Amino acid sequence: MTLQEDLKQRTRRLAAMLEEAEAAVIATPVNIFYLTGRIINGYVYIDGSANRLVFLRRPLGINETGYHYIRKVEQIPDLLREYGIRVPEKLLLETDELPYNDCMRICKAFGCEKPGNATKALRSLRSIKSGYEIGLLRQSAKFQSEALAEIPALFKPGMTDHELCVECERLFRMKGCLGLFRTYGTDMEGFMGSLLAGDNADTPSPYDFALGGAGMHPSLPLGDNGTALREGIAVMVDINGNFNGYIADQSRTFSVGRLPDEAYRAHEVSLSIHHSISEIAKEGTVCEDLYALALDIAEKNGLKDRFMGHRQQAKFVGHGIGLQINELPVLCAKNTSCLQQGNVIAIEPKFIIDGVGAVGIENSYAVNADGLEKLTTAEENILQLGR
Amino acid sequence: MTLQEDLKQRTRRLAAMLEEAEAAVIATPVNIFYLTGRIINGYVYIDGSANRLVFLRRPLGINETGYHYIRKVEQIPDLLREYGIRVPEKLLLETDELPYNDCMRICKAFGCEKPGNATKALRSLRSIKSGYEIGLLRQSAKFQSEALAEIPALFKPGMTDHELCVECERLFRMKGCLGLFRTYGTDMEGFMGSLLAGDNADTPSPYDFALGGAGMHPSLPLGDNGTALREGIAVMVDINGNFNGYIADQSRTFSVGRLPDEAYRAHEVSLSIHHSISEIAKEGTVCEDLYALALDIAEKNGLKDRFMGHRQQAKFVGHGIGLQINELPVLCAKNTSCLQQGNVIAIEPKFIIDGVGAVGIENSYAVNADGLEKLTTAEENILQLGR
Numbered sequence: 066m067t068l069q070e071d072l073k074q075r076t077r078r079l080a081a082m083l084e085e086a087e088a089a090v091i092a093t094p095v096n097i098f099y100l101t102g103r104i105i106n107g108y109v110y111i112d113g114s115a116n117r118l119v120f121l122r123r124p125l126g127i128n129e130t131g132y133h134y135i136r137k138v139e140q141i142p143d144l145l146r147e148y149g150i151r152v153p154e155k156l157l158l159e160t161d162e163l164p165y166n167d168c169m170r171i172c173k174a175f176g177c178e179k180p181g182n183a184t185k186a187l188r189s190l191r192s193i194k195s196g197y198e199i200g201l202l203r204q205s206a207k208f209q210s211e212a213l214a215e216i217p218a219l220f221k222p223g224m225t226d227h228e229l230c231v232e233c234e235r236l237f238r239m240k241g242c243l244g245l246f247r248t249y250g251t252d253m254e255g256f257m258g259s260l261l262a263g264d265n266a267d268t269p270s271p272y273d274f275a276l277g278g279a280g281m282h283p284s285l286p287l288g289d290n291g292t293a294l295r296e297g298i299a300v301m302v303d304i305n306g307n308f309n310g311y312i313a314d315q316s317r318t319f320s321v322g323r324l325p326d327e328a329y330r331a332h333e334v335s336l337s338i339h340h341s342i343s344e345i346a347k348e349g350t351v352c353e354d355l356y357a358l359a360l361d362i363a364e365k366n367g368l369k370d371r372f373m374g375h376r377q378q379a380k381f382v383g384h385g386i387g388l389q390i391n392e393l394p395v396l397c398a399k400n401t402s403c404l405q406q407g408n409v410i411a412i413e414p415k416f417i418i419d420g421v422g423a424v425g426i427e428n429s430y431a432v433n434a435d436g437l438e439k440l441t442t443a444e445e446n447i448l449q450l451g452r
Numbered sequence: 453m454t455l456q457e458d459l460k461q462r463t464r465r466l467a468a469m470l471e472e473a474e475a476a477v478i479a480t481p482v483n484i485f486y487l488t489g490r491i492i493n494g495y496v497y498i499d500g501s502a503n504r505l506v507f508l509r510r511p512l513g514i515n516e517t518g519y520h521y522i523r524k525v526e527q528i529p530d531l532l533r534e535y536g537i538r539v540p541e542k543l544l545l546e547t548d549e550l551p552y553n554d555c556m557r558i559c560k561a562f563g564c565e566k567p568g569n570a571t572k573a574l575r576s577l578r579s580i581k582s583g584y585e586i587g588l589l590r591q592s593a594k595f596q597s598e599a600l601a602e603i604p605a606l607f608k609p610g611m612t613d614h615e616l617c618v619e620c621e622r623l624f625r626m627k628g629c630l631g632l633f634r635t636y637g638t639d640m641e642g643f644m645g646s647l648l649a650g651d652n653a654d655t656p657s658p659y660d661f662a663l664g665g666a667g668m669h670p671s672l673p674l675g676d677n678g679t680a681l682r683e684g685i686a687v688m689v690d691i692n693g694n695f696n697g698y699i700a701d702q703s704r705t706f707s708v709g710r711l712p713d714e715a716y717r718a719h720e721v722s723l724s725i726h727h728s729i730s731e732i733a734k735e736g737t738v739c740e741d742l743y744a745l746a747l748d749i750a751e752k753n754g755l756k757d758r759f760m761g762h763r764q765q766a767k768f769v770g771h772g773i774g775l776q777i778n779e780l781p782v783l784c785a786k787n788t789s790c791l792q793q794g795n796v797i798a799i800e801p802k803f804i805i806d807g808v809g810a811v812g813i814e815n816s817y818a819v820n821a822d823g824l825e826k827l828t829t830a831e832e833n834i835l836q837l838g839r
Contacts, residue, residue, distance in 0.1 A: 243669055272510075282696060
């Protein structure tokens, strides 16, 4: 499958979700990239008859069939008429992500009163990855795994978590990490992921991350906070695995010297949750069942109140990944939807140990008819920094 | 002025823009931070009577007057009634930035049909910085200036632009740069700014940056693209000056070896535009006049078609900065608004020289009654890398 064939397939799949008199007008970078393979300032128009037209302001210089330069969105309906395309009666816009005023302006241009929800359709489409997309996630995961293997060598005694975090960022960037961390919705901000050392891992977060951290400044309460990397604390590294637009999600735990035994035991419980989920999860498995299974294993090991945080606990154990870090499906309570072939999910059972920090691992898996394919292959045991 | 006093002042200023029966419900991180000094997952409610209440879901653990935990936005009107506050008849929401569905859900909760525009009010408020805020921008500019001074020493012969960019990112992060680059609206994405070497600086960009660059991957067409740093090319560094939430904006040009004379001449024209603007700009100066002045100087020096790009030219010479990189005012044609005391603006006359790259500098200035205060103090001449 080439990118061009895959893009055609994406357009066809979206068009098939539309009625004949409906069209989706897509305006956010992530979905424009999904549908065209490029970033433009403009709009992708796809209708129920599978017409795909791109209307753009920038960049200049694209001379390709189906691309039309415009100054403003109001020109689109007239241009559609020129091309003999019936102006749609109903418009789907990315109402979960596109600002209110942008939506209203597009509606007005098309003579529609209010928009339908294209975000829902695109989130659903994007949750089923093609073989081509899974190949890219596999590639991102491979680069990320290679980078994680080099982290112990970056450590120098006396470092703070911030210093180690910056060295990790440099390592990832030198290996080709693009840095950008696309997120769905407005509940997350961030830079390049997080490195959480010691009790900072348990700082209650405003963001929708499993573990947040206090951060270096109140304007970005996320990640490292200047903690000294002293003997006996755990360092959880959860840094951006975006090497080609698709974001692999893989966390690993490192230690400064040796940790208390309970930390290794809790880490083993995380590995055992991965093992148990991998044994049952496949196409058709119910999402909430996987969360319940994880919670059950945590409880049986006396770690329920340490699971996914302690002072503030996240109520999920995994989530879809792709062009954004928080895609569908979500592995949480009350999600009765089933895993589908082509889902790619990150599973991240993590535990908080007082005075030590966060332990556990996060892996990314592709969902197949008969089970999971693990994409993330870095060493899973706790590695000692500086060794 | 302390932060707490400044926050009270910000609430009062916003309340003064509201009618008695109006309230603003603020939901984006940047404006929540502006009004409370923290990031929360929730809402800041401010009404025409200057009541300020914060309704939040996360982080847990805030035990402070005026903060109320909620599960969902629908609880807010009942809580207002409990506190004896009249539920507003008209609601202002951040309609330029908050997604359509979020806006509609808040409106429905309050029984309003459609929202007024709080983004406009907040962008206007935020464009006038307090002394406290200018102090923070001065501090960010100082750290950024110190980092820029160390860039020549990072260069090693044989490097690519990407390698140098990553070393610059590390340098900035080690000095305390927070990394996050908050932007207004949906026309920009980015990681940590850009390093543009040679002809890559003239790649037409989809984004609303003066000069974009092709980037390392089509999913993020911005910045370095793997160009070899060979003798005779210019390297423009425009990397994130966010050291405390407030983003200083400062670009500098470096050279690999010596550049052709026309590059130094064009760089001098950039300095002379800064000089000419600094001579006339103060409270009351009309924004479009400054753009016209810059364009005029470029034209008189035969550089009109090289100004702010060549293959694709940006139509402005400067912009406000603050918590976001693209604040008000914009120094562009047809902007007849006047500079106001407390504006902080970045001015960035840049030129493209074929086969060499981008030259010129960007400085940040605070606007006073009698002129501009330059905040960014790194060396302005072209510095040779490796020296």
